[in-house]
Amino acid sequence: MKQYNIVVAGTGYVGLVAGVCFAEKGHMVTCVDTDENKVKLMESGVCPIYEQDLEELMQKNYKEGRLYYTTDYKSAYKNADAIFIGVGTPEQPDGSANLSYVATVSRQIAENIEKDCLVVVKSTVPIGTNDKVEQFIKDSLVHNVKVEVTSNPEFLAQGTAVRDTLQAKRIVIGTESKEAEKILKEIYEPFELPIVSVNRRSAEMIKYASNDFLALKISYMNDIANLCELVGANIEDVAKGMSYDPRIGAKFLNAGIGYGGSCFPKDTKALKYLAKQHGYKLKTVEAAVDVNAAQKVKLFKKASDRMITFHGLKVAVLGLTFKPGTDDLREAPSLDNIKLLLESGADQIYAYDPVGEDNFKKKYPTEINYVSTPEEALKGANICFIFTEWNEIKQIKPEDYKKLMKTPLVYDGRNIYSIDEMKKGGIEYYSIGR
Numbered sequence: 001m002k003q004y005n006i007v008v009a010g011t012g013y014v015g016l017v018a019g020v021c022f023a024e025k026g027h028m029v030t031c032v033d034t035d036e037n038k039v040k041l042m043e044s045g046v047c048p049i050y051e052q053d054l055e056e057l058m059q060k061n062y063k064e065g066r067l068y069y070t071t072d073y074k075s076a077y078k079n080a081d082a083i084f085i086g087v088g089t090p091e092q093p094d095g096s097a098n099l100s101y102v103a104t105v106s107r108q109i110a111e112n113i114e115k116d117c118l119v120v121v122k123s124t125v126p127i128g129t130n131d132k133v134e135q136f137i138k139d140s141l142v143h144n145v146k147v148e149v150t151s152n153p154e155f156l157a158q159g160t161a162v163r164d165t166l167q168a169k170r171i172v173i174g175t176e177s178k179e180a181e182k183i184l185k186e187i188y189e190p191f192e193l194p195i196v197s198v199n200r201r202s203a204e205m206i207k208y209a210s211n212d213f214l215a216l217k218i219s220y221m222n223d224i225a226n227l228c229e230l231v232g233a234n235i236e237d238v239a240k241g242m243s244y245d246p247r248i249g250a251k252f253l254n255a256g257i258g259y260g261g262s263c264f265p266k267d268t269k270a271l272k273y274l275a276k277q278h279g280y281k282l283k284t285v286e287a288a289v290d291v292n293a294a295q296k297v298k299l300f301k302k303a304s305d306r307m308i309t310f311h312g313l314k315v316a317v318l319g320l321t322f323k324p325g326t327d328d329l330r331e332a333p334s335l336d337n338i339k340l341l342l343e344s345g346a347d348q349i350y351a352y353d354p355v356g357e358d359n360f361k362k363k364y365p366t367e368i369n370y371v372s373t374p375e376e377a378l379k380g381a382n383i384c385f386i387f388t389e390w391n392e393i394k395q396i397k398p399e400d401y402k403k404l405m406k407t408p409l410v411y412d413g414r415n416i417y418s419i420d421e422m423k424k425g426g427i428e429y430y431s432i433g434r
């Protein structure tokens with residue numbers, strides 16, 4: 001294999017995992033971040049995010065001398081063969097993607113590279129952005145070097161990010177020259193994975209089309225789940241029956257309280273925005289966004305139909321993160337529901353999450369009580385909400401709710417339990433689509 005000197009700009013869920021996996025596959029990698037605390041943490045061997053297997057791989061590759069961390073982007077970019085951009089592209093109030101972080105890194109690259117370099121955009125960016133990044137870098141170059149920008153969207157899922165990278169289903173590369181395609185293929189050669197090589201705009205579109213399709217699949221199942229409730233069908237049985245059809249597939253058929261996280265919400269809105277800019281109405285994606293917005297607060301609505309007040313009641317909240325396996329809270333349904341609970345007078349919320357507490361505290365430092373076991377949250381509670389299907393939460397038995405709670409009333413946004421089991425256990429149980 002040919003060893004490349006790779007720099008990754010941005011050490012979030014995408015950049016750090018990419019950098020660590022490139023090192024694991026034998027490349028020399030420098031991870032650049034502007035956040036000094038993060039860099040210090042990483043240098044001391046601590047992973048700044050919760051992601052399975054990541055810390056072990058960081059420590060191993062650091063020890064073996066293939067992985068460095070720095071805030072000094074000038075030195076890092078100077079002699080890089082390839083710079084992967086993995087900074088955030090968050091949603092703006094109008095739904096469009098905020099490209100200011102990508103622009104900043106592009107400027108920093110242009111002003112500091114001193115040899116020919118491949119710039120690889122890993123961040124999710126609107127179609128046409130790679131063209132603009134290339135032009136911008138070329139316009140701002142300080143040294144007389146050759147730069148080509150390529151697209152290499154990321155498909156990892158938080159919670160399984162390392163596995164998803166090392167054993168990715170496919171690597172998508174978008175290039176405009178044979179030379180750039182050759183370099184990217186060489187970088188990925190040690191991964192021994194299928195590579196889909198297309199032009200830059202198609203690569204950018206593959207990312208949005210994939211994420212938006214998954215969001216649509218979730219919203220579709222939630223829509224059907226809502227109808228199931230009205231007509232007396234059970235969404236779990238319906239999903240099971242559907243899952244045998246290979247054209248549908250067995251994954252992403254679970255109904256619940258909607259998608260969250262840092263990708264589906266913003267990527268659906270960004271594509272909707274992009275379509276609108278081109279005079280096109282992306283009706284399917286718009287529907288997915290609308291269904292999701294309503295779905296996220298469905299559990300609260302169900303509970304407020306049943307309760308006269310939340311004031312003075314002990315409310316147990318199980319799960320805060322947008323899904324299990326991550327400490328990420330971005331767009332988590334728990335945020336929408338807890339906001340509504342607080343607004344409607346809930347003053348004794350006791351929340352448990354195995355890893356999400358610290359991040360949640362940044363938003364709600366004092367308004368809610370944080371506990372370190374599900375049992376503490378449930379003890380003496382009048383009502384319980386389940387927002388994330390962590391194993392620690394799935395392990396709670398129906399009889400535990402009965403035993404621990406003052407009144408065993410459970411609103412389950414993730415359909416963790418069977419209805420019969422909960423009924424047998426004497427629990428008043430509400431879930432989604434059943």
Ligand SMILES: NC(=O)c1ccc[n+]([C@@H]2O[C@H](COP(=O)([O-])OP(=O)(O)OC[C@H]3O[C@@H](n4cnc5c(N)ncnc54)[C@H](O)[C@@H]3O)[C@@H](O)[C@H]2O)c1
Nearest residue numbers: 010011012013014032033034035086087088089123124154
């Ligand atoms: N999180 C996911 O599951 C996922 C999956 C696929 C694609 N993506 C896409 O990847 C991109 C990054 O997402 P993320 O979740 O990893 O973001 P993140 O917010 O977790 O991390 C971004 C990092 O970039 C750093 N940064 C900002 N400006 C910088 C600069 N000038 N130089 C160096 N570092 C800088 C920040 O300090 C931060 O550590 C986004 O476009 C996202 O849509 C994310």
